[in-house]
Amino acid sequence: MLHVYATLQTLGFRIKNRIQRDETGATAVEYGIMVGVIAVAIIATLMLLGPQLNALFVEVNTQLKGIGTTPTTP
Template identity: 90%
Template sequence: MLHVYATLQTLGFRIKNRLQRDETGATAVEYGIMVGVIAVAIIATLMLLGPELNSVFVKVNTELGKVTP
């Protein structure tokens, strides 16, 4: 009977250890992938909206140049 108890206890410890594994490396990789995707999205947005933003800033600069101090 003691052998069965020891086997079950060992099995319990193994399951506990598998559930509590350190996944810090995997988390760092996931964050790296997220940062890469966000950077690509920002670059794509700036490439698409760049000319429109440039014209807005030129228009604001022109209007500010008309104001006399």
């Protein structure tokens, strides 16, 4: 009878250790979800601000081209 009890207790400890170790997999899934949410937020922000950023870069490019063609006098 003592042998059966010892076997069941050992089995219980092994199951407990496996459950505790499996939490790392849940953490990896949580990080994956966070990365996905951040990626969606970045894409949404770029979709909303994209035209404004494009206009800004076009204006800066135009002004830089104007600086290169304007003669300077010392």
